[in-house]
Amino acid sequence: MSDDEATTAWRRWHEQRVATVSAPYGPLALTGTHWLSESVPEDLEGRIPAVPGRWRAGADGVLVSACAEDGLELDGKPLDGEALLAADAGRPADSRLAAGEVRLVVIRREGEWAVRTYDPGSAARRAFRGIEATPYDPAFALPGRFRPYGEDRTVQVENADGRARGLGLGGELLFEYGGARHALHVAVDADDGSLWAVFADATSGDSSYRFRFLRPGTPGPDGGITVDLNRALLPPCAFADHFICPFPPPGNTLPFAAAAGERRLKGALVAGN
Template sequence: MRSIAIIAAGAIGAGLLLGQASYRQEIEKWRKEREAGLVSDEGWLTVAGLYWLKEGDNRAGTASANEIVLPPGSAPARIGVFTFRNGSTTFTAVAGVEVTLDGKPVRKAALRSDAEGTPDVLRTGALSMWVIRRGDRYAIRLRDLNAPARKQFQGLRWFDIDETWRIRARWVPYNPPRKVSVLNIVGITEEALCPGYAAFEIAGKEYRLEPTQEGGRLFFVFRDATAGKETYPAGRFLYADPPEGGYVTLDFNRAYNPPCAFTAYATCPLPLPQNRLPVRIPAGEMNHPAAAH
């Protein structure tokens, strides 16, 4: 009987080790995908401009006299004009300059913003531009495939993977969901719905985090006591699957930096006051050496 017990204990131990190895491989794979996404053509390291539109004409090109000044050498001195009136934007290209919309040359077109779903994207050379809306303000966001931040990127830094930071938190729903005011890094406040809060313990003390909801998942923006030292000063992002049976899993090994850590041209949400935790969470992504904001 004793030998059977020893064999059983060994099998359990081997199973635990196998589970830990599998978890580590899963997180390492996710981290590699995270880095690949940042340096991809659609990654945040290619976002190279944010230009708030004024009412009327907004000229675009590399010449300094334009309202929208594009990176030197990336385009002609003038590529066209973004005309903004009453929340609507129209682009008119300069004759002889090749600008495309959905892969087709464009002379003049009304542009949908990201507030209307998938925005219309203009392209010229290595540049792409589209309209974003934040609160009641509109801007042109610029992507440059030759952005210096992309070329100079040397990888991310991470805390060691530690499964103890994969926390099973108690989920307390709000019925109905509560409205919260989310301030972003450029000073604009937008309303969002918070479906509830996750309650969990660290070193015997309870903490809470309130998410918003994105694409069927819970989206947490939080700040902890590592911020400004080991992690990005403004805070980090974390997604979680929907709660099951009154619980939600918070895997802080998957906590990651917002886009504002990599480009000055993002409009990242800041943590809600109640999501600023006075405790260290040494897990997930560390501060990027060239943090933009």
């Protein structure tokens, strides 16, 4: 691919990213993550503040009960009774459960259940002015190689909500920049073998958000893969405080300025917020 073609492809990617995050039920619409072990004290009898219905976590899912006055709809029909919900696997816009325009999404993390609320009228979505991103620079599209560990590893890392959780890693992404060799510890998707990294660099917390994501795709049979920092992504927690994004694991802070890709929200006064 020529530099002109790569620039055009990057521009389309950036436009699609802006459209995706600003969609009615995109990341900007998240208004709450309610952990059932914390948000449902016994004296509230299963009530989550600002969320209709009554909720209870079980071994096999989340039990929600509601009456017609609660205004909940399940699969497009009023919920008047009980329903057992598994974790949502699709987009928030496709959630089975709704309260008016708000979508309710069930998630599970390390055995704990939570209910997320997505509101297209959220303050974050109304205030969104775009994503500040550096135009495509071919110097940041680097040849790399994936080196698997041979067995999966899990490291405990702090998350954006202040809790430490396990982050599964499957290998290293190796590449060179500025005459030096670098490596990022990466997760490997069990379905398609694609790679994912959470990393920081010399711009983090200054001219870029405090950390970013990179999804370089699936390596070839020989492990070859392009490490394109032009497609560095803002993590979901850059758009809403209620996401629980993991921070970079040890070793994933690059010593150089990766002045490429998505940097921060337009209008952000502090890059790490």
